[in-house]
Amino acid sequence: MRVAIIENTRYSDPGQVGVALAEAGARIDTIRAYAGEPLPNSVEDYDALVVLGGEQNARDDEKHPYLPVLAERMRAFGEADKAVLGICLGSQMLARAFGGDNLIGAAPEFGWQAIRPTQAGRADPVLSAIADDSFLSFQWHDDTFTLPPEAVHLAANDAVHHQAFRVGRAAYGMQFHFEANRGVVEEWNRMFPELVERKHPGWLSRHPEYAASQGQKADAAGLAIARAWVSLI
Template identity: 25%
Template sequence: MTLRIHALFHTNYADLSYIRQWADRHHHQMTISRSYNNDKVPTPDSFDWLIVMGGPMSVHDENKHPWLIAEKQLIKQAIDAGKTVIGMCLGAQLIAHCLGAKIKPTGIKEIGWFELELTSDGKPHPLLQDLPKSPFNVFHFHGDGFDCPEGAQIIAQTKAWANQGFIYQTSLHKSLNTWVIGWQCHFEVTKESLPKMLSNGSKTLQSGLQHHPKTVQTADEILVLGEQYIEQNNQRLEAMLNRLASSQS
């Protein structure tokens, strides 16, 4: 089954990274929009999947970024239409926000490669069977967090913040074998995209090192650890995307 996948970008340096590689390899159709550049968001009938990428802004920054209003409307419409919706970092927070959950600063910054552990709901979930049952390292770059949306399952946690991922389905999603899934972390980063993320987020990184040294790593440390962890995390993302795609075929 060829999927029509649309992605929402929030920065000029945004990159689908491994998601693009996976989509190209499986011959899925990929389109993007940049609302901050006045791109018009699509209608839900024009795509099968909606992927909401990360960014440095808050979900509450509508006065500063009024284009967030249209994006939130689209995310809500996509969920109501039973579409598969996937969020990374800010994207997960936007989805949780649209589901009525509170989004707030966690009181810390998590920037770097830190252990993630699946919860008791995450370990047996059919979409996550290719992920380790014991803690594993993933890349984080966030300071805000979400409460669990009503009706959702929290699927992952870290020592610093309990809510690191969620999965949600309406009755329509269940009938269509589709899912809504959000991750605080970045399974999608590659050796090419990680340096760009660190360069553009250097001010946030330096501030994090000053104020949250236990949960923020230096850029050099992040890049070295990336050599160790990126490939296996890309493989985990591929496995999840394959399971999502096969559920609809």
């Protein structure tokens, strides 16, 4: 199993997705698209494509001219029935790839938040890995999207209606950072303390409390989702 992971920022970590891929014995090629490394030329090069988050928005083509090409590649993989996973910015790019609109600055959200699978989500091969009516996952975003015409709506919460969707068999967009386990969140705290405090004043001092009460449950849900997606490759 050969998987390409596309990084959109130098502060990337596949977290729980990396754990699930390692368990499956996947060969991983990490492509630093933000630094100019070339995207896959052909869907035949890989069995699956993972696109992680980043600070740019999904329409920031002027500063990041590779984004239109990335959208085209994500669509090509999905249409070839290959497994695709877009997380945060990656989900916004997948929505763009299949004809959704990107809504810039329309949906700020931060911290561990509850997410509810839709009826379709409860029947979905990936989201059904969560047996409960809701689960916790980490959020850090400002943008959202409309569902592409072909998409199945899989999850929502009170802040952002479109939290997850699927196109075709195995192309998934997840607005929430289910890959971000507690170790990843702690690293983000260390890297971006000022940004974190602007998003959630008092977060750094209360983080140990949040991690204890919410992070462990989010880690378990994230790994269940990651394993279920990897099983589709």
